[in-house]
Amino acid sequence: MATNIGMMDSAYFVGRNELLTWINDRLQLNLSRVEEVASGAVQCQMLDMTFPGVVPMHKVNFDAKTEYDMIQNYKVLQDVFNKLKITKPLEINRLVKGRPLDNLEFLQWLKRFCDSINGGIMNENYNPVERRSKGGKERSVKGTNKMPKSLQTNNNHAPPNSSLVGLSKASGPKPAKAADVKALSKELTDLKLSLELLEKERDFYFSKLRDVEILCQTPDLEDVPIVGAVKKILYANDANESALEDAQEFLNQSLGVQAGDEGSGGQEEEDEEEERAQA
Known part of the structure:
Protein backbone atom coordinates (compact mmCIF):
# COMPACT_ATOMS: atom_id res chain seq x y z
CA MET A 1 0.00 0.00 0.00
CA GLY A 136 -28.39 12.45 2.36
CA LYS A 137 -26.27 15.55 1.76
CA GLU A 138 -26.08 15.63 -2.02
CA ARG A 139 -28.04 18.52 -3.46
CA SER A 140 -26.15 20.05 -6.37
CA VAL A 141 -23.27 17.79 -7.38
CA LYS A 142 -22.14 18.66 -10.88
CA GLY A 143 -22.51 16.09 -13.60
CA THR A 144 -25.02 13.68 -12.05
CA ASN A 145 -27.16 12.02 -14.67
CA LYS A 146 -30.56 13.08 -13.35
CA MET A 147 -33.29 14.48 -15.59
CA PRO A 148 -34.93 17.67 -14.26
CA LYS A 149 -38.51 17.19 -13.07
CA SER A 150 -39.77 19.76 -15.57
CA LEU A 151 -38.44 17.66 -18.45
CA GLN A 152 -39.85 14.48 -16.95
CA THR A 153 -43.28 16.11 -16.72
CA ASN A 154 -43.14 17.32 -20.31
CA ASN A 155 -42.14 13.89 -21.55
CA ASN A 156 -44.94 12.18 -19.60
CA HIS A 157 -47.60 14.47 -21.10
CA ALA A 158 -46.27 14.64 -24.65
CA PRO A 159 -48.83 13.75 -27.35
CA PRO A 160 -48.39 10.36 -29.06
CA ASN A 161 -47.65 11.95 -32.44
CA SER A 162 -45.23 14.50 -31.07
CA SER A 163 -42.43 15.45 -33.43
CA LEU A 164 -40.02 14.92 -30.50
CA VAL A 165 -40.39 11.15 -30.84
CA GLY A 166 -37.75 11.06 -33.54
CA LEU A 167 -36.63 12.35 -36.90
CA SER A 168 -37.92 10.75 -40.04
CA LYS A 169 -35.53 9.52 -42.64
CA ALA A 170 -36.53 12.34 -44.98
CA SER A 171 -35.73 15.05 -42.44
CA GLY A 172 -32.62 13.35 -41.04
CA PRO A 173 -29.06 14.58 -41.63
CA LYS A 174 -27.49 13.77 -44.94
CA PRO A 175 -24.54 11.37 -45.00
CA ALA A 176 -21.21 13.15 -44.82
CA LYS A 177 -18.98 13.04 -47.86
CA ALA A 178 -15.80 10.99 -47.68
CA ALA A 179 -13.68 14.07 -48.40
CA ASP A 180 -15.29 15.97 -45.52
CA VAL A 181 -14.74 13.08 -43.14
CA LYS A 182 -11.10 12.84 -44.17
CA ALA A 183 -10.56 16.58 -43.69
CA LEU A 184 -12.22 16.54 -40.27
CA SER A 185 -10.18 13.50 -39.23
CA LYS A 186 -6.95 15.27 -40.18
CA GLU A 187 -8.02 18.39 -38.30
CA LEU A 188 -8.85 16.30 -35.24
CA THR A 189 -5.44 14.58 -35.37
CA ASP A 190 -3.68 17.95 -35.60
CA LEU A 191 -5.66 19.27 -32.65
CA LYS A 192 -4.76 16.21 -30.58
CA LEU A 193 -1.07 16.68 -31.36
CA SER A 194 -1.27 20.36 -30.44
CA LEU A 195 -3.01 19.48 -27.19
CA GLU A 196 -0.33 16.94 -26.28
CA LEU A 197 2.41 19.50 -26.89
CA LEU A 198 0.61 22.12 -24.82
CA GLU A 199 0.09 19.67 -21.95
CA LYS A 200 3.78 18.70 -21.98
CA GLU A 201 4.79 22.37 -21.95
CA ARG A 202 2.32 23.11 -19.15
CA ASP A 203 3.56 20.20 -17.05
CA PHE A 204 7.16 21.26 -17.65
CA TYR A 205 6.56 24.76 -16.28
CA PHE A 206 4.33 23.48 -13.51
CA SER A 207 7.09 21.17 -12.25
CA LYS A 208 9.41 24.18 -12.12
CA LEU A 209 6.85 26.19 -10.16
CA ARG A 210 6.43 23.28 -7.80
CA ASP A 211 10.20 23.12 -7.25
CA VAL A 212 10.22 26.85 -6.47
CA GLU A 213 7.34 26.40 -4.02
CA ILE A 214 9.13 23.56 -2.20
CA LEU A 215 12.29 25.66 -2.00
CA CYS A 216 10.30 28.59 -0.56
CA GLN A 217 8.92 26.30 2.14
CA THR A 218 12.38 25.54 3.48
CA PRO A 219 12.30 26.60 7.18
CA ASP A 220 15.57 28.53 6.98
CA LEU A 221 14.35 30.55 3.98
CA GLU A 222 10.71 31.29 4.85
CA ASP A 223 11.54 34.61 6.57
CA VAL A 224 13.83 35.89 3.78
CA PRO A 225 12.15 38.92 2.09
CA ILE A 226 12.73 37.73 -1.49
CA VAL A 227 11.10 34.38 -0.61
CA GLY A 228 8.06 36.22 0.72
CA ALA A 229 7.86 38.19 -2.53
CA VAL A 230 8.02 35.00 -4.59
CA LYS A 231 5.19 33.51 -2.50
CA LYS A 232 3.10 36.61 -3.25
CA ILE A 233 3.36 35.72 -6.93
CA LEU A 234 2.85 31.97 -6.48
CA TYR A 235 -0.28 32.32 -4.34
CA ALA A 236 -1.94 35.24 -6.10
CA ASN A 237 -5.66 34.46 -6.48
CA ASP A 238 -6.57 36.92 -9.24
CA ALA A 239 -5.57 35.37 -12.57
CA ASN A 240 -6.41 38.56 -14.50
CA GLU A 241 -3.89 40.82 -12.78
CA SER A 242 -0.16 40.49 -12.35
CA ALA A 243 1.04 39.98 -8.79
CA LEU A 244 4.45 41.45 -9.60
CA GLU A 245 3.52 44.93 -8.33
CA ASP A 246 2.35 43.57 -4.96
CA ALA A 247 5.48 41.43 -4.69
CA GLN A 248 7.73 44.42 -5.41
CA GLU A 249 5.89 46.54 -2.85
CA PHE A 250 6.24 43.76 -0.26
CA LEU A 251 9.96 43.46 -1.03
CA ASN A 252 10.51 47.23 -0.81
CA GLN A 253 8.76 47.36 2.56
CA SER A 254 10.78 44.42 3.85
CA LEU A 255 14.05 46.00 2.69
CA GLY A 256 13.10 49.55 3.71
CA VAL A 257 15.65 49.79 6.49
CA GLN A 258 18.47 48.54 4.30
CA ALA A 259 17.46 50.87 1.49
CA GLY A 260 17.58 53.84 3.91
CA ASP A 261 21.05 52.86 5.04
CA GLU A 262 22.27 52.69 1.46
CA GLY A 263 20.79 56.11 0.75
CA SER A 264 22.55 57.76 3.71
CA GLY A 265 25.81 56.12 2.71
CA GLY A 266 25.51 57.56 -0.77
CA GLN A 267 24.87 61.05 0.64
CA GLU A 268 28.03 60.83 2.76
CA GLU A 269 30.08 60.00 -0.33
CA GLU A 270 28.65 63.02 -2.17
CA ASP A 271 29.49 65.30 0.79
CA GLU A 272 33.08 64.00 0.84
CA GLU A 273 33.49 64.64 -2.90
CA GLU A 274 32.10 68.15 -2.51
CA GLU A 275 34.58 68.91 0.33
CA ARG A 276 37.52 67.66 -1.78
CA ALA A 277 36.43 69.88 -4.67
CA GLN A 278 36.27 72.96 -2.44
CA ALA A 279 39.75 72.21 -1.06
Whole structure:
Protein backbone atom coordinates (compact mmCIF):
# COMPACT_ATOMS: atom_id res chain seq x y z
CA MET A 1 0.00 0.00 0.00
CA ALA A 2 1.69 3.20 -1.18
CA THR A 3 0.93 5.71 1.58
CA ASN A 4 4.24 7.57 1.49
CA ILE A 5 5.11 8.71 -2.00
CA GLY A 6 8.24 10.76 -2.66
CA MET A 7 8.07 14.07 -4.51
CA MET A 8 10.08 12.64 -7.41
CA ASP A 9 7.58 9.81 -7.90
CA SER A 10 5.93 9.70 -11.33
CA ALA A 11 2.61 10.31 -9.55
CA TYR A 12 3.46 14.00 -9.22
CA PHE A 13 3.85 14.41 -12.96
CA VAL A 14 0.25 13.46 -13.78
CA GLY A 15 -1.53 16.38 -15.49
CA ARG A 16 -4.77 18.08 -14.46
CA ASN A 17 -6.76 16.74 -17.40
CA GLU A 18 -5.86 13.15 -16.60
CA LEU A 19 -6.81 13.64 -12.95
CA LEU A 20 -10.15 15.27 -13.79
CA THR A 21 -10.94 12.51 -16.30
CA TRP A 22 -10.10 9.91 -13.66
CA ILE A 23 -12.49 11.52 -11.16
CA ASN A 24 -15.30 12.22 -13.62
CA ASP A 25 -15.27 8.69 -15.09
CA ARG A 26 -15.35 6.93 -11.74
CA LEU A 27 -17.69 9.20 -9.82
CA GLN A 28 -19.91 10.28 -12.74
CA LEU A 29 -19.17 13.95 -12.19
CA ASN A 30 -18.36 16.77 -14.55
CA LEU A 31 -15.55 18.67 -12.85
CA SER A 32 -13.58 21.09 -14.99
CA ARG A 33 -11.12 22.53 -12.47
CA VAL A 34 -8.92 21.02 -9.78
CA GLU A 35 -10.10 23.67 -7.31
CA GLU A 36 -13.57 22.12 -7.33
CA VAL A 37 -12.35 19.28 -5.08
CA ALA A 38 -11.34 21.66 -2.29
CA SER A 39 -14.33 20.61 -0.15
CA GLY A 40 -12.84 17.15 0.41
CA ALA A 41 -16.06 15.35 -0.60
CA VAL A 42 -14.58 13.91 -3.80
CA GLN A 43 -11.60 12.52 -1.91
CA CYS A 44 -13.93 10.85 0.58
CA GLN A 45 -15.91 9.16 -2.17
CA MET A 46 -12.81 8.02 -4.00
CA LEU A 47 -11.78 6.14 -0.86
CA ASP A 48 -15.36 4.92 -0.46
CA MET A 49 -15.09 3.34 -3.91
CA THR A 50 -11.65 1.89 -3.18
CA PHE A 51 -12.52 0.63 0.31
CA PRO A 52 -16.29 -0.12 0.36
CA GLY A 53 -17.93 0.43 3.72
CA VAL A 54 -15.04 2.31 5.33
CA VAL A 55 -16.29 5.86 4.64
CA PRO A 56 -19.46 7.03 6.45
CA MET A 57 -20.93 8.72 3.37
CA HIS A 58 -23.89 10.09 5.35
CA LYS A 59 -21.42 12.47 7.00
CA VAL A 60 -19.96 13.74 3.72
CA ASN A 61 -21.39 17.04 2.46
CA PHE A 62 -21.07 17.39 -1.32
CA ASP A 63 -22.68 20.81 -1.17
CA ALA A 64 -20.10 22.26 1.24
CA LYS A 65 -19.40 25.91 0.45
CA THR A 66 -17.99 27.37 3.69
CA GLU A 67 -14.63 26.46 5.17
CA TYR A 68 -16.42 25.13 8.25
CA ASP A 69 -18.42 22.61 6.18
CA MET A 70 -15.32 21.67 4.20
CA ILE A 71 -13.34 21.05 7.38
CA GLN A 72 -16.06 18.63 8.53
CA ASN A 73 -15.50 16.61 5.33
CA TYR A 74 -11.77 16.54 5.96
CA LYS A 75 -12.40 15.33 9.51
CA VAL A 76 -14.26 12.38 7.99
CA LEU A 77 -11.34 11.84 5.62
CA GLN A 78 -8.85 11.99 8.51
CA ASP A 79 -10.84 9.35 10.40
CA VAL A 80 -10.70 7.13 7.31
CA PHE A 81 -6.94 7.70 7.08
CA ASN A 82 -6.61 6.60 10.69
CA LYS A 83 -8.69 3.45 10.08
CA LEU A 84 -6.59 2.52 7.06
CA LYS A 85 -3.34 3.51 8.84
CA ILE A 86 -2.52 6.03 6.11
CA THR A 87 0.28 8.31 7.31
CA LYS A 88 -0.13 10.95 4.61
CA PRO A 89 -0.51 14.31 6.46
CA LEU A 90 -3.69 16.24 5.66
CA GLU A 91 -2.90 19.95 5.29
CA ILE A 92 -6.54 20.93 5.74
CA ASN A 93 -5.97 24.67 6.21
CA ARG A 94 -4.28 24.83 2.82
CA LEU A 95 -6.61 22.50 0.92
CA VAL A 96 -9.80 24.37 1.88
CA LYS A 97 -8.34 27.57 0.40
CA GLY A 98 -8.78 26.03 -3.04
CA ARG A 99 -5.24 26.76 -4.21
CA PRO A 100 -4.64 24.84 -7.47
CA LEU A 101 -1.14 23.63 -6.59
CA ASP A 102 -2.10 22.25 -3.18
CA ASN A 103 -5.21 20.45 -4.44
CA LEU A 104 -3.41 19.18 -7.54
CA GLU A 105 -0.63 17.65 -5.46
CA PHE A 106 -3.14 15.93 -3.16
CA LEU A 107 -5.10 14.53 -6.11
CA GLN A 108 -1.88 13.24 -7.65
CA TRP A 109 -1.12 11.41 -4.41
CA LEU A 110 -4.71 10.12 -4.15
CA LYS A 111 -4.66 8.68 -7.68
CA ARG A 112 -1.33 6.98 -7.05
CA PHE A 113 -2.63 5.54 -3.79
CA CYS A 114 -5.94 4.28 -5.25
CA ASP A 115 -4.14 2.80 -8.26
CA SER A 116 -1.93 0.81 -5.87
CA ILE A 117 -5.02 -0.97 -4.52
CA ASN A 118 -6.10 -3.94 -6.67
CA GLY A 119 -4.01 -2.60 -9.52
CA GLY A 120 -6.30 0.43 -9.88
CA ILE A 121 -9.13 -1.74 -11.23
CA MET A 122 -12.45 0.08 -10.95
CA ASN A 123 -15.17 -1.44 -8.77
CA GLU A 124 -17.86 -2.14 -11.38
CA ASN A 125 -20.52 -2.80 -8.72
CA TYR A 126 -20.07 0.66 -7.23
CA ASN A 127 -22.83 3.19 -7.99
CA PRO A 128 -21.38 6.64 -7.20
CA VAL A 129 -24.64 8.57 -7.72
CA GLU A 130 -26.56 6.21 -5.45
CA ARG A 131 -23.87 6.37 -2.77
CA ARG A 132 -23.97 10.17 -2.77
CA SER A 133 -27.76 10.17 -2.61
CA LYS A 134 -27.84 7.71 0.28
CA GLY A 135 -25.49 10.00 2.13
CA GLY A 136 -28.39 12.45 2.36
CA LYS A 137 -26.27 15.55 1.76
CA GLU A 138 -26.08 15.63 -2.02
CA ARG A 139 -28.04 18.52 -3.46
CA SER A 140 -26.15 20.05 -6.37
CA VAL A 141 -23.27 17.79 -7.38
CA LYS A 142 -22.14 18.66 -10.88
CA GLY A 143 -22.51 16.09 -13.60
CA THR A 144 -25.02 13.68 -12.05
CA ASN A 145 -27.16 12.02 -14.67
CA LYS A 146 -30.56 13.08 -13.35
CA MET A 147 -33.29 14.48 -15.59
CA PRO A 148 -34.93 17.67 -14.26
CA LYS A 149 -38.51 17.19 -13.07
CA SER A 150 -39.77 19.76 -15.57
CA LEU A 151 -38.44 17.66 -18.45
CA GLN A 152 -39.85 14.48 -16.95
CA THR A 153 -43.28 16.11 -16.72
CA ASN A 154 -43.14 17.32 -20.31
CA ASN A 155 -42.14 13.89 -21.55
CA ASN A 156 -44.94 12.18 -19.60
CA HIS A 157 -47.60 14.47 -21.10
CA ALA A 158 -46.27 14.64 -24.65
CA PRO A 159 -48.83 13.75 -27.35
CA PRO A 160 -48.39 10.36 -29.06
CA ASN A 161 -47.65 11.95 -32.44
CA SER A 162 -45.23 14.50 -31.07
CA SER A 163 -42.43 15.45 -33.43
CA LEU A 164 -40.02 14.92 -30.50
CA VAL A 165 -40.39 11.15 -30.84
CA GLY A 166 -37.75 11.06 -33.54
CA LEU A 167 -36.63 12.35 -36.90
CA SER A 168 -37.92 10.75 -40.04
CA LYS A 169 -35.53 9.52 -42.64
CA ALA A 170 -36.53 12.34 -44.98
CA SER A 171 -35.73 15.05 -42.44
CA GLY A 172 -32.62 13.35 -41.04
CA PRO A 173 -29.06 14.58 -41.63
CA LYS A 174 -27.49 13.77 -44.94
CA PRO A 175 -24.54 11.37 -45.00
CA ALA A 176 -21.21 13.15 -44.82
CA LYS A 177 -18.98 13.04 -47.86
CA ALA A 178 -15.80 10.99 -47.68
CA ALA A 179 -13.68 14.07 -48.40
CA ASP A 180 -15.29 15.97 -45.52
CA VAL A 181 -14.74 13.08 -43.14
CA LYS A 182 -11.10 12.84 -44.17
CA ALA A 183 -10.56 16.58 -43.69
CA LEU A 184 -12.22 16.54 -40.27
CA SER A 185 -10.18 13.50 -39.23
CA LYS A 186 -6.95 15.27 -40.18
CA GLU A 187 -8.02 18.39 -38.30
CA LEU A 188 -8.85 16.30 -35.24
CA THR A 189 -5.44 14.58 -35.37
CA ASP A 190 -3.68 17.95 -35.60
CA LEU A 191 -5.66 19.27 -32.65
CA LYS A 192 -4.76 16.21 -30.58
CA LEU A 193 -1.07 16.68 -31.36
CA SER A 194 -1.27 20.36 -30.44
CA LEU A 195 -3.01 19.48 -27.19
CA GLU A 196 -0.33 16.94 -26.28
CA LEU A 197 2.41 19.50 -26.89
CA LEU A 198 0.61 22.12 -24.82
CA GLU A 199 0.09 19.67 -21.95
CA LYS A 200 3.78 18.70 -21.98
CA GLU A 201 4.79 22.37 -21.95
CA ARG A 202 2.32 23.11 -19.15
CA ASP A 203 3.56 20.20 -17.05
CA PHE A 204 7.16 21.26 -17.65
CA TYR A 205 6.56 24.76 -16.28
CA PHE A 206 4.33 23.48 -13.51
CA SER A 207 7.09 21.17 -12.25
CA LYS A 208 9.41 24.18 -12.12
CA LEU A 209 6.85 26.19 -10.16
CA ARG A 210 6.43 23.28 -7.80
CA ASP A 211 10.20 23.12 -7.25
CA VAL A 212 10.22 26.85 -6.47
CA GLU A 213 7.34 26.40 -4.02
CA ILE A 214 9.13 23.56 -2.20
CA LEU A 215 12.29 25.66 -2.00
CA CYS A 216 10.30 28.59 -0.56
CA GLN A 217 8.92 26.30 2.14
CA THR A 218 12.38 25.54 3.48
CA PRO A 219 12.30 26.60 7.18
CA ASP A 220 15.57 28.53 6.98
CA LEU A 221 14.35 30.55 3.98
CA GLU A 222 10.71 31.29 4.85
CA ASP A 223 11.54 34.61 6.57
CA VAL A 224 13.83 35.89 3.78
CA PRO A 225 12.15 38.92 2.09
CA ILE A 226 12.73 37.73 -1.49
CA VAL A 227 11.10 34.38 -0.61
CA GLY A 228 8.06 36.22 0.72
CA ALA A 229 7.86 38.19 -2.53
CA VAL A 230 8.02 35.00 -4.59
CA LYS A 231 5.19 33.51 -2.50
CA LYS A 232 3.10 36.61 -3.25
CA ILE A 233 3.36 35.72 -6.93
CA LEU A 234 2.85 31.97 -6.48
CA TYR A 235 -0.28 32.32 -4.34
CA ALA A 236 -1.94 35.24 -6.10
CA ASN A 237 -5.66 34.46 -6.48
CA ASP A 238 -6.57 36.92 -9.24
CA ALA A 239 -5.57 35.37 -12.57
CA ASN A 240 -6.41 38.56 -14.50
CA GLU A 241 -3.89 40.82 -12.78
CA SER A 242 -0.16 40.49 -12.35
CA ALA A 243 1.04 39.98 -8.79
CA LEU A 244 4.45 41.45 -9.60
CA GLU A 245 3.52 44.93 -8.33
CA ASP A 246 2.35 43.57 -4.96
CA ALA A 247 5.48 41.43 -4.69
CA GLN A 248 7.73 44.42 -5.41
CA GLU A 249 5.89 46.54 -2.85
CA PHE A 250 6.24 43.76 -0.26
CA LEU A 251 9.96 43.46 -1.03
CA ASN A 252 10.51 47.23 -0.81
CA GLN A 253 8.76 47.36 2.56
CA SER A 254 10.78 44.42 3.85
CA LEU A 255 14.05 46.00 2.69
CA GLY A 256 13.10 49.55 3.71
CA VAL A 257 15.65 49.79 6.49
CA GLN A 258 18.47 48.54 4.30
CA ALA A 259 17.46 50.87 1.49
CA GLY A 260 17.58 53.84 3.91
CA ASP A 261 21.05 52.86 5.04
CA GLU A 262 22.27 52.69 1.46
CA GLY A 263 20.79 56.11 0.75
CA SER A 264 22.55 57.76 3.71
CA GLY A 265 25.81 56.12 2.71
CA GLY A 266 25.51 57.56 -0.77
CA GLN A 267 24.87 61.05 0.64
CA GLU A 268 28.03 60.83 2.76
CA GLU A 269 30.08 60.00 -0.33
CA GLU A 270 28.65 63.02 -2.17
CA ASP A 271 29.49 65.30 0.79
CA GLU A 272 33.08 64.00 0.84
CA GLU A 273 33.49 64.64 -2.90
CA GLU A 274 32.10 68.15 -2.51
CA GLU A 275 34.58 68.91 0.33
CA ARG A 276 37.52 67.66 -1.78
CA ALA A 277 36.43 69.88 -4.67
CA GLN A 278 36.27 72.96 -2.44
CA ALA A 279 39.75 72.21 -1.06
